Amino acid sequence: MGDHLDLLLGVLLVASPVLGISSCSSDGRMALYRFCNLTQIPRVLNTTESLLLSFNYIKTVTATSFPFLERLQLLELGTQFSSLTIDKEAFRNLPNLRILDLGKSQIDFLHPDAFQGLPHLFELRLFSCGLSDAVLKDGYFRNLGSLSRLDLSTNQIRSLSLHPSFRELNSLKSIDFFLNQIPIVCEHELKPLRGKTLSFLRLAANNLYSRVSVDWGRCMNPFRDVILETLDVSGNGWTVDITRNFSNAINGSQIFSLVLGYHNMGSGFGFHNIKDPDQSTFAGLAGSSVAQLDLSHGFIFSLNFRLFETLAELKVLNVAHNKINKIAHEAFYGLDSLQVLNMSHNLLGELYNFNFYGLANVAHIDLQRNHIGIIQEETFRFLEKLNTLDLRDNALKTIYFIPSIPNIFLGGNKLATLPTIRFTANFIHLSENRLESLDNLYFLLQVPHLQILILNQNRFSSCNQGRVHSESLSLEKLFLGENMLQLAWETGSCWDVFKGLPRLQVLYLNNNYLTFLLPGVFSDLTALRGLSLNSNRLTVLSPGNLPPNLEILDVSRNQLLSPDPDVFASLHFVDITHNKFICECELSAFIRWLNQTNVTIFGSHADIYCMYPNSLSGTSLYSVSTDGCDEEEILRSLKFSLFILFTVTLVLFLLTVLTVVKFRGFCFLCYKMVQRLLFEDRTLGRDSDTYTYDAYLCFSSKDFEWVHNALLRHLDAQYSDQNRFHLCFEERDFMPGENHIANIHNAVRSSRKVVCLVSRHFLRDGWCLEAFSYAQSRALAYLNGALVMVVVGSLSQYQLMKHEAIRAFVQKRQYLRWPQDLQDVGWFLDKLSQHILRKEKETKKDDSIQLQTIATIS
Incomplete structure (x- = not known):
């Protein structure tokens, strides 16, 4: 557990720039000086835990380069742009350093005691430093009791003659010699590692054993008494012979994971000059307890008869990225413990019932990216422990072979329809096929125990009208993206496709051209x-x-x-x-x-x-x-505005009414003034040939003073030049000495209108009543409105009706009343003037009727 925590610490510290620390600065714990053109180690605070100095021009590291930094755990000095010289005990002031990174820095001089004084060093990175095998022979790593990981990849090491001090490195777990120039490794060179258990030993890409002639009798087993969890010898160009010799040489050494990828075994497609592995190739691994074998990235064309029969403990076999086209009978015989078989990226075209015989415990078979078009029905039928079958990206057109297994990958094939066969599965992957009818979906929804169904990138666009919807009580995730459901739903079919899915939690309908949802x-x-x-x-x-x-x-x-x-x-x-x-x-x-x-x-x-x-x-x-x-705010504002407008309008109207009522006299005067200013004064002159007077004012002599002040001064032209009427009244215009009745008759006949001012005195005056009767008879004779009656004072209707002539007038015609309020006098005079000026249509009756009327009145 501690090793894993240390590794995580290193990753976090190296990734420090993402934590927000600016370049060429320190926050007390992290000092970041990458790309700062430094030529010397900068001084930092003694609280610093990580010091990152890559991508600079530092040339020399000595014992005085660092102050005493007790808390420093990570030091990065890799990728210097100049050659590096590391002197004796250069890091002695860093007693608790856990990770030292010198990778990709060309080291011209490395003192044998350069790493002394680092008792807690956990990981040392010396990749791509131009180091020779002297770094292994001369004890550079002595006294590093905590060293667990040593990276010496991509250097110029030509020999693995380890210094005896390697025996003292009891914590050492991982050594990386990738991409050096190590032609051969023999037993005596790795003696200091005897008795150790290494989690990782990498000897890849060294041309190991492939460029030299090896006397295995003298070289013997290089890993004797060493337990290796993972041994990587890939990329060395091994042929079948080299692989067989190596397997025989290491017979008995415990290697749980053997990586032999990027090899030269196999004839490839169309060649026969290089052998495919056979029954003897891996026979020497019988006692090595190999649990994982990686034979990927080679040229194996045929898996030969009982090729792996000695690997009884093998659990994972990777033969991906070869040229496998044939699987011989009993090719997997003896692999009783195998659980994972990876045969992806090969050239298989057909699978037969016998191909996987012997894989009684296999749980996962990966066959993706072959060219499989035909599979016999019983091919996987008897693999009782099979849990996952991956057949993606092949050329399958039918799936009659499908067994009842939990996880089935069939994406990227050429399936246009699904046969109605019974099988069970938890997971089905059928994306990137050619399924068109949603009938296939209804069929899949009937698969027992199905939880995840992936049908992306098919062609679902049609549906059987008469199909009854299916139910799936277990389906949780359904992927139907990149299809054409819109075309099916437009026909009115399959609208019930999602009925009966009570446990569905995730549904993908992306890229289905949907324009509406049903x-x-x-x-x-x-x-x-x-x-x-x-x-x-x-x-x-x-x-x-x-x-x-x-x-x-x-x-x-x-x-x-x-x-x-x-x-x-x-x-x-x-x-x-x-x-x-x-x-x-x-x-x-x-x-x-x-x-x-x-x-x-x-x-x-x-x-x-x-x-x-x-x-x-x-x-x-x-x-x-x-x-x-x-909208609500606008409506509220509108309502408020209308309320204000209505209120203001009502108030103005009421104020106007009150003003007019209160000052109606003044308002009337103003109105008349404006009228005179704006319009020409069109005074109706009297007809001089017919009438002498505009009106005859008939009133009691007892009312003369009132009539004089109220009417004559405002209407009669003789009183003022501004008055328009020529009025006739008794005190001025009756002929003295003339019969009074004759004067009355002459006055009535000579006036266009007769205005009778009916007051209490008028009703008691016989001459006034005579004049009223004669004027009324004239109005009746000519059928006009020549008589104008004005009631003065508080006379009641009853008082008026007591007089026959007045009663007859009141019953048929309207009359005027003198206003009670003095401010209404102007308005009244104007109205009276209109009555006087109004021309009535006159119709003269025959003389007999006229005389009869006059006689009756007389």
């Missing part, structure tokens, strides 16, 4: 938590479209114009990026929700933008203002 299509998905509708053509989403308990929704890359925020209110996460939002007032509710919601919105603000109008195209919705778009 009513209630998700209503039965009560357990659905995640739904992807990404990259469709949806323009509208309604709250009823989505499942009731949905938490995660992806509707990105659709054509949503003005979505209803209530659709997303119950979600926890939603992706609405890259839609075609119309940023008008219809979107205001959604924009307000976007800025206030607690729902987590995936994507950056810049990816949620307006598409229309052009003035806002590309603008983030988070930057769009909704001022003036709140």
Whole structure:
């Protein structure tokens, strides 16, 4: 556990720039000086735990280069742009250093005692430093009792003659000699490692044993008494003979994982000059307890008869990236413990019933990326422990061979339909095939125990009208992306495709050309938590479209114009990026929700933008203002404005009415003044040939003073030049000495109108009543309105009706009353003037009627 924690510490410290430390600075714990053009070790605080000095020009490291840094655990001096000289005890002031990185720095001089004084050093990185095998022979690593990982890859080491001090490195677990120039390793060279258990020994890419002639009798077993968890000898160009000789030489050494990748074994496709491995190739590994064997990246064409029969403890076999085209009978005989077989990226075209005989405990077979087009029905039938079968990216057109296993990978084949065979599975992968009819989906939903079904990138676009929907009580995840469900649903078919899926939690419907969601299509998905509708053509989403308990929704890359925020209110996460939002007032509710919601919105603000109008195209919705778009606020403002307008109007109206009522006299005077200013004064002159007077004022002599002040001064032209009427009244215009009745008759006949001012005195005056009767008879004779009656004072209707002549007039004609309020006098005089000026149509009756009327009145 401690080793793993130390490794994690190293990774974190090396990755320190991502923690926000700026270059060429220190925060007390981390000192970062990469690319700072340094030529010497900088002084740092004694609290520093990590010192990173790569990519500089430091040339020399001596015992005085570092101050005493008791807490320093990581020192990085790799990748210097100048050659490096490391002197004696150069790191003695770093007693607790755990990781020392000198990788990719050309070391011109390395003192044998350079690493002395580092009792806690856990990992030493010396890759690509130009070191020779002297670094192994001369005891450079003595006294490093805590050293666990030693990386000497990509150097110029030509021999593995280890110094005896390696015996003292009791913590050493991993040694990397990748890409050196080590031609041979023999038993005596690795004697200091005897009795040790190494988790990793890498001798890859050294041309080991391939460029020299090896006398195995003298060289013997280089790993005698060494336990190796992983031995990597890949990339050395081994042929079948070298592999066989090596296997025989290390017979008995415990190697749990043997990596022989990038080899030269096998004839390849179309060649026969190089042998494929045979029964003897790995026979020497019989006593090595090999559990994992990697033979990938070679040229093996045929897996020969009982090729691995001696590897009884083998659990993982990797023969991927070869040229395997044939599997001989009993090729896997003896692999009774094998659990994982990787045969991907080969040239298999057919599989036969006998191919996997002997794999009684195999759980995982990887056959992806071959050219398999035919598989016999019984090929996998008797593999009782088979858990996962991966046949992706082959050329299968049918799957009659499918056994009842939990996990089946069949993506990337040429399946156009599925046979109605019975099998069980927990996981089925069928993406990138040619399935068109949704009948295949209904069939798959009947597979017992199915939990995950992947059908992406098929051609689902049609449906059998009469099919009854299937139920799957176990399905939890369904992937139907990149199909054409829109075409099937447009025909009105398969609307029940998601019925009977009570445990479905995740559904992918992305890239299905969907322009609408069927009513209630998700209503039965009560357990659905995640739904992807990404990259469709949806323009509208309604709250009823989505499942009731949905938490995660992806509707990105659709054509949503003005979505209803209530659709997303119950979600926890939603992706609405890259839609075609119309940023008008219809979107205001959604924009307000976007800025206030607690729902987590995936994507950056810049990816949620307006598409229309052009003035806002590309603008983030988070930057769009909704001022003036709140309909309720506008309605409230409108109501308030209308209320204010109505109130002001009513108040002004009432004030106007009150003003007119209170000051109506003054208002009338103003009105008349304006009328005179704006319009020509069109005074109706009297007809001089017919009438002498405009009006005859008939009133009691007792009312003369009142009549004089109230009427004559304001109407009669002789009193003022501004008055327009020539009036006749007794005191001035009756002929003295003339019969009084004759004067009255002459006055009535000579006047256009007769104005009788009926007062209490008028009703008691016989001459006044005579004049009223004669004027009324004239009005009746000519059928005109020549008589104007003005009631003066508080005379009641009853008092007026007591007189016959007045009664007859009151019953048929309207009369005027003198106003009680003095301010109404002007208005009254104007009205009276209108009556005087009004021309009535006169119709003269025959003389007999006229004389009869006059006689009656007399």
